[in-house]
């Protein structure tokens with residue numbers, strides 16, 4: 098009997114391998130996507146659940162007409178609340194009133210503009226906004242998204258009782274892989290389960306914190322959870338730089354630039370620091386009605402070039418003098434970006450002697466900054482002016498809650 102069983106198992110094994118192991122899953126993300134931090138727009142920060150196809154189309158039009166597409170923005174991402182119901186076979190459909198033409202028609206429209214479409218789901222039974230989640234429907238939803246022509250999925254973490262994050266995100270990445278379309282996976286579990294430790298092969302970016310709140314320097318307490326101002330989120334990023342790189346980014350959440358609560362200096366500082374952090378640049382304002390100053394911030398190509406630099410190294414905090422911080426980011430061609438961030442209520446006059454400030458980035462890039470060996474031109478990325486070179490001590494003023502962002506250009 099034993100012998101018969103053994104040979105039966107041997108037979109099953111042989112016939113399975115002869116057929117190919119088609120039940121195997123590949124729990125790794127789609128490769129070669131997001132090699133620089135993703136750039137785009139997302140509906141949540143400004144519109145929350147108030148999304149519909151006309152607004153999304155108008156946002157795509159505005160992304161093109163405002164010059165944002167030319168500046169590098171690509172993704173138009175619908176966040177929570179686009180969902181209708183599942184049908185009797187479990188397939189998800191969009192809300193019929195808000196998206197009467199369906200998501201495929203919308204993605205065709207977005208693609209016709211040379212842009213890409215992102216959508217939102219959740220690893221649990223319901224999304225944070227109480228719409229149908231993907232738990233138990235992962236492969237079906239991934240197939241549906243691929244059929245619709247989706248290019249980016251933000252996958253949230255509400256209502257996930259009993260699930261473990263790494264396993265849940267691996268199931269979904271396997272589903273996307275199986276669906277066969279190159280789709281960026283944005284892991285959104287708010288940093289609760291240290292996604293930087295397991296996310297590199299699972300997703301292309303992962304949130305490092307709870308939600309951003311539309312303020313520069315505050316914490317908003319909602320009782321059972323908190324949301325965080327720009328500075329509070331910045332303070333959570335410093336130790337994570339070694340986990341980021343091409344194709345796998347720390348995500349300090351979407352931008353609040355142009356959403357009205359920040360001053361222009363704060364908008365500039367927020368945008369500059371997200372660029373320094375090699376963070377995804379996902380605008381969260383109404384692109385259809387933004388003022389000229391907001392547009393100037395969001396389309397500053399020199400600042401964007403720092404963010405999109407191919408070396409993909411997140412900035413290091415070089416000095417922290419309480420409310421005055423100095424950050425360095427090494428760049429692919431040997432240049433450096435440097436940001437002097439003033440978080441204080443008062444303006445800051447300072448001098449910075451390049452020669453005596455030399456260091457090696459041992460933790461990540463191994464690059465050495467030493468102006469005794471290499472001189473650089475100093476270019477102010479907001480005034481667009483060349484303001485000297487690193488042979489001469491820098492003397493500058495940064496207004497309250499603002500930033501001086503420079504590119505140090507190698508002199509050959």
Ligand code: GLA
Pocket residue numbers: 141176177224225226253285307308
């Ligand atoms: C969570 C996410 C947000 C947003 C909302 C939608 O809070 O962190 O970014 O997607 O859900 O409900």
